[in-house]
Amino acid sequence: MNKKILIIVVVLALVMAITAYLNRGDLALKRDMQENAIIALKVEDTSVQMDLQKIRELQVEDFAASLKSNGQDPRQVTYTGVALKDVFAAAGLEITGKDMVIVKAVDGYTVALSVEEVLDDQNVYLVFQRDGKPLGKKEEGGFGPYQVVIRKDAFSQRWCKFVSEVGVQ
Numbered sequence: 001m002n003k004k005i006l007i008i009v010v011v012l013a014l015v016m017a018i019t020a021y022l023n024r025g026d027l028a029l030k031r032d033m034q035e036n037a038i039i040a041l042k043v044e045d046t047s048v049q050m051d052l053q054k055i056r057e058l059q060v061e062d063f064a065a066s067l068k069s070n071g072q073d074p075r076q077v078t079y080t081g082v083a084l085k086d087v088f089a090a091a092g093l094e095i096t097g098k099d100m101v102i103v104k105a106v107d108g109y110t111v112a113l114s115v116e117e118v119l120d121d122q123n124v125y126l127v128f129q130r131d132g133k134p135l136g137k138k139e140e141g142g143f144g145p146y147q148v149v150i151r152k153d154a155f156s157q158r159w160c161k162f163v164s165e166v167g168v169q
């Protein structure tokens with residue numbers, strides 16, 4: 001009987017150790033992606049990574065938006081970024097004909113957009129600067145390195161901060 005319990009305890013400890021080990025690798029990868037401002041774009045089984053240098057080569061635009069932060073009056077800010085649809089096009093990923101665009105952040109926050117609104121002109125942007133300054137990382141009190149801003153959505157709940165991945169299905 002004691003032997004049985006011992007075996008169970010050893011097996012559980014092994015499972016925990018393996019899980020912790022696997023998660024550690026994942027966390028290290030995520031930290032590295034944040035450090036280098038890498039964003040992952042996924043369509044079905046294809047995943048393409050882009051960095052800030054590549055994103056800056058696209059059609060970069062400045063636009064004004066009304067920012068509503070918790071407990072503060074709305075204020076006008078200027079965002080700098082690129083249309084999210086251009087990012088997919090540059091990655092060689094076709095999103096026309098798909099349904100949903102799922103934006104994921106490092107804090108686990110997830111936002112669902114329709115492909116229709118992503119393909120809409122002057123609407124969904126992947127931004128990397130606010131008022132001319134980089135968004136900053138989460139650990140530094142920032143909200144980047146990337147944020148998705150939906151210009152035609154006045155409420156900022158779906159303006160996903162700390163974006164690490166955008167998947168289409």
Ligand SMILES: Nc1nc2c(c(=O)[nH]1)N[C@H]1C(S)=C(S)[C@@H](COP(=O)(O)O)O[C@H]1N2
Pocket residue numbers: 068069070105106107109156157158159160161162163
């Ligand atoms: N990654 C991430 N993005 C997020 C959130 C969050 O918790 N995590 N909160 C959302 C909500 S509820 C709001 S109102 C806006 C504005 O957040 P702020 O209070 O930091 O300005 O960000 C949105 N995007």
Ligand SMILES: [Mo]
Pocket residue numbers: 156157
């Ligand atoms: Mo909010």
